[in-house]
Amino acid sequence: MKVLNLQCAHQHEFEGWFGSEDDFTSQLARALVSCPLCGDTQIRKMLSAPRLNLRAGREDKAPTAAQTGTSDSVELGLPASGSALHAQLLKAMRQVLAHTEDVGERFADQARAMHHGEMDQRNIRGRTSPEVALELIEEGIEVMPLPSLPALKETLQ
Incomplete structure (x- = not known):
């Protein structure tokens, strides 16, 4: 599974999950990938850092913010990025629509x-x-x- 950071022509950032790079390219060419906020199909792939599980199976994992009591954006309930804010907006709007x-x-x-x-x-x-x-x-x-x-x-x- 490939998780890509994507952006539409209106600068809305979001994630896309694809089976492979070819799957993403194929869907993009057929205009099947669209912005969840505005519906734009002019999508481009953004740079993203690879996810490496270097601590997998190790006992000396670093404590999380919740364990240490430090304040960060997650603990405060604030979105860490614009993409997280967009996701929260979509979730709230879907709840309004459902009720x-x-x-x-x-x-x-x-x-x-x-x-x-x-x-x-x-x-x-x-x-x-x-x-x-x-x-x-x-x-x-x-x-x-x-x-x-x-x-x-x-x-x-």
Whole structure:
């Protein structure tokens, strides 16, 4: 298995897992490799350090940050890189999609109806203009804009 660091034309970085270098090249040529954030198929391979298991089987492994109590990005729950942040964003957005109902263009009407007690409360998502979203906020209706990411509709592999 080959794990490659990849980047799209919009500078989004992500990992790709391939059976071999030939597998990557073949998929790239057929435009099967795309950015999980924007869907761009203009992908290039980035430099990456090889992973060497030099300590495998040795007893004197260095302690981890969790064992020593030192603070680092992992312990603080912060992503270590832009790629990790992208992965966290995708995971959070997929969770939102899994736990909300898409009401499409009816979003503002349904949000108002729920707010005024004309409809049962439920978690919804949909589309509306920025102006209408501001009107909803001014009416005391909680709304949160979400990015539209093509990768959210598919499993990320």
